[in-house]
Amino acid sequence: MHWSLIIYCGVITFLTRFSMIFLLKKDVFNEKTKKILSFVPAAIFPAIIFPPILLDNTGSLDLENNPKILAAMFAIIVGYLSKNIIATIFAGLISYWFLIFVYYQ
Amino acid sequence: MNDKLKTLARGIVDVSPLMIPVFPFGIIYGVIGMELGIGPYMTIGLSIIIFGGASQIVLLQLFSGGASSLVILSSVGAVNSRHLLYGAVLSEYLSTLKLTWKIILSYVLVDQAFAVSNDYFTKNKNKENKHYHLLGAGFTCWTIWQISTILGIILGSVVPEELGLSFTISLTFLALLINDFRKLKNIIVMMVSGIVATIGYNTIPFQAYIIVAALSALLAATLLTLINLKKK
Numbered sequence: 393m394h395w396s397l398i399i400y401c402g403v404i405t406f407l408t409r410f411s412m413i414f415l416l417k418k419d420v421f422n423e424k425t426k427k428i429l430s431f432v433p434a435a436i437f438p439a440i441i442f443p444p445i446l447l448d449n450t451g452s453l454d455l456e457n458n459p460k461i462l463a464a465m466f467a468i469i470v471g472y473l474s475k476n477i478i479a480t481i482f483a484g485l486i487s488y489w490f491l492i493f494v495y496y497q
Numbered sequence: 498m499n500d501k502l503k504t505l506a507r508g509i510v511d512v513s514p515l516m517i518p519v520f521p522f523g524i525i526y527g528v529i530g531m532e533l534g535i536g537p538y539m540t541i542g543l544s545i546i547i548f549g550g551a552s553q554i555v556l557l558q559l560f561s562g563g564a565s566s567l568v569i570l571s572s573v574g575a576v577n578s579r580h581l582l583y584g585a586v587l588s589e590y591l592s593t594l595k596l597t598w599k600i601i602l603s604y605v606l607v608d609q610a611f612a613v614s615n616d617y618f619t620k621n622k623n624k625e626n627k628h629y630h631l632l633g634a635g636f637t638c639w640t641i642w643q644i645s646t647i648l649g650i651i652l653g654s655v656v657p658e659e660l661g662l663s664f665t666i667s668l669t670f671l672a673l674l675i676n677d678f679r680k681l682k683n684i685i686v687m688m689v690s691g692i693v694a695t696i697g698y699n700t701i702p703f704q705a706y707i708i709v710a711a712l713s714a715l716l717a718a719t720l721l722t723l724i725n726l727k728k729k
Binding site for chain 1: 517518521535539542543546547548549551552555556558560566569570573574575576577578579580581582583584585587588589591592596599600602603604606660661663664665666667668669670671672673674675676677678679682683686687688689690691692693694695698699706707710711712714715718719722723726
């Protein structure tokens with residue numbers, strides 16, 4: 393990786409934060425647009441979450457005996473019930489360790 | 498204590514509880530950076546130059562998957578595009594500030610700082626020097642993020658790869674979505690994104706599956722919003 397790529401990424405990120413503060417004088421988005429923009433995290437994050445869980449190293453679907461799927465489901469249940477970010481991450485990680493180090497051994 | 502310092506301190510206090518999940522997230526980021534082999538300087542460099550946890554991890558993941566620079570750059574932009582909305586919301590309160598202030602505050606405009614300062618601004622619309630709240634909240638996030646990154650870098654060289662800590666990337670993003678689990682529309686949008694990304698992972702060139710999936714999911718979100726408006 394080149395430092396130049398990191399700097400470009402930094403500039404892009406800065407511009408996403410700065411541009412609206414710099415350009416807008418007051419609120420210009422209507423309610424409908426705001427509603428749609430509120431879905432942005434739900435639209436992006438699963439695209440990052442799903443492939444590494446469902447696909448194996450060769451890129452083909454791995455649905456049988458896949459500890460990541462079970463651990464992710466457990467994390468979802470804990471997240472749904474607790475609404476706690478840290479509890480969700482640790483529930484997933486600990487159940488994953490249990491599956492790979494104890495259950496599948 | 499004068500008014501500016503009071504507001505600054507208030508920002509620090511308000512954002513502090515939100516730092517509890519940020520700290521381990523920073524450590525995980527540092528560990529992953531070391532596990533993927535980009536070295537300590539680039540790992541901390543990303544935290545200082547980009548200063549956006551989610552996008553830094555996406556960058557690492559795409560880089561390790563061999564994505565091109567253009568894909569990495571556009572994915573970082575896509576993940577961070579939510580800040581456009583934050584800026585749009587806050588512009589109402591910050592539009593009268595000097596350019597230097599706008600630049601400094603933009604640099605630290607992260608999710609947690611936005612959340613608490615937007616709340617403060619809404620309640621203190623006419624207060625002078627209210628922007629010091631965002632300064633305090635933002636630089637608290639910044640400091641915690643840098644410290645936790647460094648801790649992660651130190652731990653990264655001793656944590657064995659068998660622990661599968663790269664799985665925590667998925668878990669961290671999953672955890673950021675916990676508030677969406679209860680809404681049917683959000684679940685539909687998440688499923689569209691996840692399924693398109695999984696199918697597209699092998700079929701869409703240049704690792705552009707994240708952007709394609711995100712746009713498909715936003716299209717679904719648009720349709721769902723429009724249907725909902727018609728009903729009313």
